[in-house]
Amino acid sequence: MAENAYVEISAEEAAKISGVNENQVDRVKFREAIEALAAKNEFQVNPDKEKVSMLIDGIFNNEQNHGLKYCPCRLIAKDFVEDLKLVCPCNFRIHETYKDKEDGECWCGLFVRR
């Protein structure tokens, strides 16, 4: 037997062994994307990590059940064009919960004003 033998495994097997599945990687990328969006703006991702994790679960459940990453706090109308307004992140800066408020936040509280 060779001393430094190793076995090459596929990315799928590596993910299974490490406990990281495709869905989790997507969540990591989504989280990075919303952090990057917030970094360039006057709002931040909510510092309440538990809440953010719960909201991201809801967003991904919506994607699984309805096809797109719809807002976890709103009901889709099943009108594709209309429901595009509910894809996260939405244009929450025009909404009552955010605009003109010092402590404004998006409907769900995923994003909060700095």
Ligand code: SF4
């Ligand atoms: S309200 Fe917040 S969580 Fe919902 S879609 Fe808009 S940005 Fe995303």
